[in-house]
Amino acid sequence: MKDENLFNALIELADDHSILCHRLGEWCGHAPILEEDLALTNMALDLIGTARNLYTYAAEIEGRGRSEDDLAYLRNERQFRNLLMVERPNGDFAHTMLRQLFFAAFMEPYWQAALESRDETLRGIAGKAVKEMGYHIRHAGEWVIRLGDGTEESAQRMQAAMEALHIYVDELFHSSPAAEAAALAGLLPERGALRTAWLENITPILAEARLELPEAPNPQIGGRAGLHGEDLGHILCEMQYLQRSHPGATW
């Protein structure tokens, strides 16, 4: 393998995107209005596009002939390295939109910083993804504002989403040893350095939404070590079913 740290760091990022994509895809056909059904699946398509680029590049770095599909569909739960936040269930619209805002508000400055990467492929991936994340912040942010500062019920639901999800925020800023090494090599951004930028994205939205980010003295972490909640297993059951039942099936 050319660079095992970069491979592992890319898998972490790719897993974040593909698992969150799957979650958004679960809304397909279930959103309250057609417009939002399309908006959520549009965002899911942005995420799968980035995930594919990252898996493909990881497979290339690995150099063992695995494909993007092998990496997405033929790894087990403990081998997935996604953030715990992205595997959280969709819940209601408040949960889905707040989770999307938290994630996009991190990935937008992340890809912005990745535009300075020493790696040309990563600069390319970042250039496309940074614009998409800008839109995800805007769209999810508008919903967070309207639900947070909406009716009594919507405000309650938004508050419940905040209480449920804020414990997963800290993991955004943690780096695995692999990600740390990739950052030191100037290939990927240093995650811990992005807290200020994340807050700058989040703070005005939360203020308008009349929400506060609670302290999280015991944040939930473990995704990067493959320590997931029960939910990821259920996602993979559905996501990997076809390739597991019909190995090598193609369109």
Add this chain to the structure above:
Amino acid sequence: MKEETPLWEVFIRPRNGLAHRHVGSVHAADAVLALDAARDVYTRRGEGNSIWVVPSAAITASDPAHADETFDPTADKIYRHPTFYDIPEDVGHM
């Protein structure tokens, strides 16, 4: 549902220099969300570079019941179509 998410008419400009054209409508709670919805529903395949949304309620339409008196009087005024004029060749395409 209808009250919370009224109808908005969507206009898209395909390219700079062209006019915005009506492409359809979306339901949305307010103007900002209507713009997002229009983007997500009508520009998925690179259809444009500018979007307008207008509350459907703001549009005053001609009454189909009055179509005869509104439109028929123009039917026999063919002299309004400038098809009788000889255009000098030098002018080229008009």
